[in-house]
Amino acid sequence: RKPTLAVVGATGAVGTVMLQILSQHADIWGEIRLVASPRSAGRKLAVRGAEVEVLALGEEVFDGVDIALFDVPDDVSAQWAPIATAKGVVVVDNSAAFRMDPDVPLVVPEVNPHAARVRPRGIVANPNCTTLSMIVAIGALHAEFGLRELIVSSYQAVSGAGRDGVDTLRRQLSLVAGGELGTSPGDVRRAVGDDTGPFPAPVALNVVPWAGSLKDDGWSSEEMKVRDESRKILGLPALRVAATCVRVPVITTHSLTVHARFEDEVTVDRAREILATAPGVVLFDDPAAGEFPTPADVVGTDPTWVGRVRRALDDPTALELFVCGDNLRKGAALNTVQIAELVAAEFTV
Numbered sequence: 315r316k317p318t319l320a321v322v323g324a325t326g327a328v329g330t331v332m333l334q335i336l337s338q339h340a341d342i343w344g345e346i347r348l349v350a351s352p353r354s355a356g357r358k359l360a361v362r363g364a365e366v367e368v369l370a371l372g373e374e375v376f377d378g379v380d381i382a383l384f385d386v387p388d389d390v391s392a393q394w395a396p397i398a399t400a401k402g403v404v405v406v407d408n409s410a411a412f413r414m415d416p417d418v419p420l421v422v423p424e425v426n427p428h429a430a431r432v433r434p435r436g437i438v439a440n441p442n443c444t445t446l447s448m449i450v451a452i453g454a455l456h457a458e459f460g461l462r463e464l465i466v467s468s469y470q471a472v473s474g475a476g477r478d479g480v481d482t483l484r485r486q487l488s489l490v491a492g493g494e495l496g497t498s499p500g501d502v503r504r505a506v507g508d509d510t511g512p513f514p515a516p517v518a519l520n521v522v523p524w525a526g527s528l529k530d531d532g533w534s535s536e537e538m539k540v541r542d543e544s545r546k547i548l549g550l551p552a553l554r555v556a557a558t559c560v561r562v563p564v565i566t567t568h569s570l571t572v573h574a575r576f577e578d579e580v581t582v583d584r585a586r587e588i589l590a591t592a593p594g595v596v597l598f599d600d601p602a603a604g605e606f607p608t609p610a611d612v613v614g615t616d617p618t619w620v621g622r623v624r625r626a627l628d629d630p631t632a633l634e635l636f637v638c639g640d641n642l643r644k645g646a647a648l649n650t651v652q653i654a655e656l657v658a659a660e661f662t663v
């Protein structure tokens with residue numbers, strides 16, 4: 315029997331990519347049911363080459379469903395995932411509602427696939443896109459070298475903040491194009507006006523050292539997610555992590571600089587071998603030829619791209635990397651679908 319899948323949040327930025335990926339991957343599913351808020355019910359969306367009508371979120375949409383992908387706000391997941399699991403549905407959730415719940419595995423199939431099999435609450439959580447954009451490469455290096463510390467800075471695309479983020483950057487770009495803006499204090503801010511969308515400052519012609527909400531001692535929620543989720547996925551509860559998360563004027567694809575310190579001395583040659591052969595990773599690293607990943611080249615692709623691999627000049631146990639990953643694909647929709655495919659294998663054996 316082919317399992318029945320529901321996609322909850324099918325009309326959102328990530329939901330749209332989920333439907334594309336489900337249409338591209340081997341078709342292991344029976345029915346695929348599309349679900350969204352009542353506002354979007356009745357719309358038709360293409361999946362697997364057919365138009366499917368979107369149903370309004372309600373208890374009955376989970377009848378007969380085996381696995382449900384959720385990409386909805388945290389409070390909606392918190393309310394509706396338990397309703398789905400009470401009906402026997404395995405929920406793969408891309409919100410932050412359950413990620414740090416000790417009874418919910420947080421899974422990246424290339425790094426900790428075994429974790430997806432133990433799910434006391436019937437829920438498997440998908441990590442945040444910033445963690446996901448680097449963790450496949452870091453997991454491969456950790457498996458060989460033993461990770462001790464991560465110091466990262468992110469360069470996050472506006473689609474991480476959803477359709478509103480993308481609309482905001484495009485609107486601001488049209489307001490600042492041409493002319494001499496970006497040459498005196500506040501000129502960009504005046505040109506884009508008070509409506510900075512989901513961002514606390516203009517993002518066009520700018521970088522904004524903030525993503526998420528304010529947590530203790532000046533850290534942002536996004537920075538805490540990088541720390542907490544990396545620890546959980548890698549099974550390193552005491553891993554030292556320091557993250558600074560920054561929004562940049564890129565539509566889609568998060569980038570990160572990573573300083574990764576390991577147990578013993580590392581060599582760039584061995585690191586390059588590991589990265590070149592790790593599933594889900596592409597090593598693209600030849601600065602002499604101008605080759606390194608950039609978001610504009612990586613967007614729309616599945617792997618984690620790694621370049622600028624260097625050994626730290628002042629610490630032979632540490633590597634410096636530049637990593638790019640499409641935040642809507644591996645950072646969200648793709649990883650969620652991959653988890654669902656892992657769980658689906660249990661239904662079909």
Ligand code: 2RA
Nearest residue numbers: 443444470474475525
């Ligand atoms: C962002 N990581 O980029 C967030 C989305 N979950 O804003």
